[in-house]
Amino acid sequence: MIDSMLARDLLKAQNDLIISARLAHWNVRGPNFYESHLLFGRIYDTASEKVDTLVEVLRGLGYNPTFQEFGGPGGELPSYSCMPLIEMLTGYVTSYMATLLRMRDAVKDKSMAAGLVNLIEQLCEDGTTLLYLLSAAQGL
Numbered sequence: 001m002i003d004s005m006l007a008r009d010l011l012k013a014q015n016d017l018i019i020s021a022r023l024a025h026w027n028v029r030g031p032n033f034y035e036s037h038l039l040f041g042r043i044y045d046t047a048s049e050k051v052d053t054l055v056e057v058l059r060g061l062g063y064n065p066t067f068q069e070f071g072g073p074g075g076e077l078p079s080y081s082c083m084p085l086i087e088m089l090t091g092y093v094t095s096y097m098a099t100l101l102r103m104r105d106a107v108k109d110k111s112m113a114a115g116l117v118n119l120i121e122q123l124c125e126d127g128t129t130l131l132y133l134l135s136a137a138q139g140l
């Protein structure tokens with residue numbers, strides 16, 4: 001069995017990143033509009049690509065998803081300018097990756113959940129790429 005609280009945290013962190021990237025993609029404006037629009041679209045696409053696989057793997061380990069995980073972070077975007085949105089998304093990617101690593105460390109019997117561990121590693125690779133793109137967009 002999977003730690004339900006951790007599975008909920010993971011789906012929530014993933015979904016918060018996805019919906020925030022989507023809103024940033026739609027709402028960004030200003031001098032760097034087009035490159036930011038494309039960057040936020042790529043983040044959305046990358047983060048959402050394996051949602052279904054993650055939920056199915058978690059279901060296979062006994063977790064039942066609810067609406068709570070998919071509500072999004074709520075509130076308002078911090079700004080419509082690219083830099084605050086990049087900083088916001090960096091925070092969401094970082095939280096998501098921390099939750100992925102907590103889940104990986106919590107899997108006691110790696111042989112029973114090899115698919116989950118493998119998927120977490122793929123999601124961490126995706127997250128590392130997103131952090132690179134976000135840091136490069138900040139000139140770092």
Ligand SMILES: [Fe+2]
Nearest residue numbers: 025026037041
């Ligand atoms: Fe679009």
